[in-house]
Amino acid sequence: xxxxxxxxxxxxxxxxxxxxxxxxxxxxxxxxxxxxxxxxxxxxxxxxxxxxxxxxxxxxxxxxxxxxxxxxxxxxxxxxxxxxxxxxxxxxxxxxxxxxxxxxxxxxxxxxxxxxxxxxxxxxxxxxxxxxxxxxxxxxxxxxxxxxxxxxxxxxxxxxxxxxxxxxxxxxxxxxxxxxxxxxxxxxxxxxxxxxxxxxxxxxxxxxxxxxxxxxxxxxxxxxxxxxxxxxxxxxxxxxxxxxxxxxxxxxxxxxxxxxxxxxxx
Ligand code: KIV
Ligand code: NA
Numbered sequence: 001x002x003x004x005x006x007x008x009x010x011x012x013x014x015x016x017x018x019x020x021x022x023x024x025x026x027x028x029x030x031x032x033x034x035x036x037x038x039x040x041x042x043x044x045x046x047x048x049x050x051x052x053x054x055x056x057x058x059x060x061x062x063x064x065x066x067x068x069x070x071x072x073x074x075x076x077x078x079x080x081x082x083x084x085x086x087x088x089x090x091x092x093x094x095x096x097x098x099x100x101x102x103x104x105x106x107x108x109x110x111x112x113x114x115x116x117x118x119x120x121x122x123x124x125x126x127x128x129x130x131x132x133x134x135x136x137x138x139x140x141x142x143x144x145x146x147x148x149x150x151x152x153x154x155x156x157x158x159x160x161x162x163x164x165x166x167x168x169x170x171x172x173x174x175x176x177x178x179x180x181x182x183x184x185x186x187x188x189x190x191x192x193x194x195x196x197x198x199x200x201x202x203x204x205x206x207x208x209x210x211x212x213x214x215x216x217x218x219x220x221x222x223x224x225x226x227x228x229x230x231x232x233x234x235x236x237x238x239x240x241x242x243x244x245x246x247x248x249x250x251x252x253x254x255x256x257x258x259x260x261x262x263x264x265x266x
């Protein structure tokens with residue numbers, strides 16, 4: 001069976017079907033989500049926080065995104081794999097964006113790329129799409145701007161900010177984006193944006209009325225250390241389960257219970 005394409009994603013909106021997206025950063029985890037039927041996997045620059053040990057997404061490089069995107073593509077058969085363009089890889093302008101997006105498509109084999117920004121990134125979206133690279137845009141809270149925000153504040157509150165968010169979403173749609181992530185915006189505004197657009201909205205902290213929902217997989221699975229944002233639902237306590245397994249292994253080794261007869265060659 002063939003891979004999901006951006007056309008399938010567009011068709012889902014026409015049929016009013018909701019769909020899930022998860023992040024993935026390695027082949028093994030990606031294969032689990034692929035076999036579970038998750039149609040779209042994002043190799044997010046959230047890998048900075050939850051896979052590479054950085055404090056934010058800001059330090060993530062093209063080399064890192066390319067390496068891990070290639071692994072996710074190798075680990076999957078069905079999913080549309082979307083590679084995130086990291087901070088500094090597209091802000092200089094459309095030509096820089098095209099050079100780096102082309103690298104992700106050619107070296108990693110992703111089916112689409114994602115970048116942050118609405119009106120400010122419309123020129124980049126337009127050149128990529130006209131060059132044959134599908135683009136998922138990302139508006140509302142854009143984490144690569146953490147140093148400008150001074151944190152991760154909810155976006156689009158108040159009439160002026162709401163109008164700007166609508167303009168941003170329309171700008172990337174007009175530029176040819178096949179979908180747009182809405183991050184950390186009031187549910188009512190996300191619903192209005194979703195109604196106003198012909199392309200699917202992918203919500204994260206954006207309420208129930210988006211066309212799709214995305215979570216960072218380590219948040220979804222309860223692998224993340226410490227507090228998680230309000231919008232996260234944890235479906236598993238993976239951090240505890242894995243830690244308990246490691247402790248049991250350690251006890252078995254120290255106490256001599258592992259390896260036992262079934263694990264031994266003679
Ligand atoms: O990097 C990421 O994981 C993302 C999603 C949260 C949308 O951009
Ligand atoms: Na991201």
